[in-house]
Amino acid sequence: MKISRGEFLRLGLAGGVTLAFGGSACSGSGEGSTGTLLPSKAKLPEPFKVPLPVPPVLEPARADAGTDYYEMTQKAARVEILPGLHTEVWGYNGIFPGPTVESRSGRKIIVRQRNELPVPVSTHLHGGRTPPESDGYPTDLIPPKNMTHSHSTTGHTSVGMEGSRHSKAYVYPLEQRAATLWYHDHRMDFTGPQVWRGLAGFHIIRDDEDEALPLPKGEKDVPLMICDRSFDEDGSFLYPSLDPSLQGKPGVEDDYMDGVIGDTILVNGAPWPVLEVSATKYRFRILNASNARRYELALEPANHAPFVQVGSDGGLLGAPIGHRTIRIAQAERFDVVVDFSKYSVGDEITLKNRMGQGKTANVMRFRVASKEKEDSAVPGKLSAMAEFHGLADSGGSRTREFRFTRVADSGRTMWGINGEPFDQGRMAARPELGSTEIWHLRAAPAAHPIHLHLVHFKVLSRNGGKPLPTDAGWKDTVDLTSGEEARVLVRFDGYRGRYVFHCHNLEHEDMMMMANFEVV
Ligand SMILES: [Cu+2]
DSSP states (O other): OOOOHHHHHHHHHHHHHHHHHHTTTOOGGGTTSSSEEOOOSSOOOOTTOSBOOOOOBOOOSEEOSSEEEEEEEEEEEEEOSSTTOOEEEEEETTBSSEEEEEEETTOEEEEEEEEOSSSOBOEEEETOOOOGGGSOOTTOOBOOTTGGGOOOTTOOOOTTOOGGGGEEEEEEOOOSOSEEEEEEEOOTTTHHHHHHTTOEEEEEEEOHHHHHSOOOOGGGEEEEEEEEEEEOTTSOEEOOBSSTTSSSOOOBOGGGTTOEEOSEEEETTEESOEEEEESSEEEEEEEEOOSSOOEEEEEESOTTOOEEEEEETTEEEEEEEEESEEEEOTTOEEEEEEEGGGSOTTOEEEEEETTOOGGGGEEEEEEEEEOOOOOOOOOSOOOTTSSOTTHHHHTTSEEEEEEEEEEEETTEEEEEETTBOOOTTOEEEOOOTTOEEEEEEEEOSSOEEEEESSOOEEEEEETTBOOOGGGOSOBSEEEEOTTOEEEEEEEOOSOOEEEEEEESSHHHHHTTOEEEEEEO
16 A cells, blocks of 8 residues: 555654754754864865765675674775775775675574774674674774784783684674664774774665565665765864874863764765666665764755655664654664655755755755656555554563763763763663663753664653654664653563663763663
């Protein structure tokens, strides 16, 4: 069953609610985000000149009856991001974004990550239901080859050690629904600069339920990794690290402790790219992989085509939701369908950022290049697994409150949870495996997108009222602007062990806005 025109309009109106809230968090130079704008010294290109790149899909190195085996090498490489200039990226397989991993729900994969970078790394599969030893805990580091010249926060010494010391096999059972995940660096104290240099990629889980739907497929199922960066005169990434070697003192210059906001918008690693489309429906898996920048996405001209959201962080929604604009915080994913049949051949549709100013008010452009027979549709019902089952019998066994605020740590202003900066040895919560809890999350005096590892949750309420339309579905990250609060219902399924939850403003995370929970 397709959505009728009337449905579109009704859904579109519902989406309008997000507009009412969207602009509420503006703060100075951060363009609606918590952070400080870092101006590029390089000349920035004209928008909509370069084609949208799509990251290559990684082939498994081998497979056996139960498992697919992948290999990745984290290394530096020179790429052309700004026309005519070279940028050194730190990438998975030397590319940014990293290669896309496509997996099947319920089929185990093992990804061996080799570290050829000059710094320690830890790789986290964001949105993955992963055993603790493969979750990319911030101090579970893969040491670099030149460890003799650096000091790890966990005191790893690897002098004289061979190959395997510099790699780690991450085991992902993937006992979870189809969803758009992403993997990125999670090194203690240095996640911000290491993701900024390029350590991020998509991981898309597929399953039978998703594939049976008539949603756009193949070349019309496109991941869009949106992130902002700033560039030095020579084209290298600019980032205000206290120690740019990332081998000594962590942290950023004081002016940037609220977050680093770039002035160049990249999609799949290209500045303000353009994608030629046919006048049909496309599925876009939108990820905000920025350190600190939040976006309010809109299509211009909007005509009759809003974003039709079909999935969120944790996979398909129960039914599609139309949005005129989408407020997307760091690490959130919105799986949307855009119907270009509402436009004519030759039309150009710009993906705008309503929170941006000047160049950052643009994200990318779609150019309708041809007519084509439509072979996809958005059904009125998407997934039976989108609702929270078992709420009545297990709901909210316990409520915990977590306040995300500034804290003082040995005389320095940092970020913390319930007044405490991150401490590996402290446990903020010990939920029981299989239990369901209500976590009451409050953000001040800044925007904090809150991410829980291992689990997915439902947003029950926001500021004492109803959740936003963009809170729908299974979430692993909830966007809180300054002063906002949300109650989320969390089912602690999967594995026993120690995990973290943290703010996904990566500068806040690096400055200790993180805590442990242990599933017991
Ligand atoms: Cu934060």
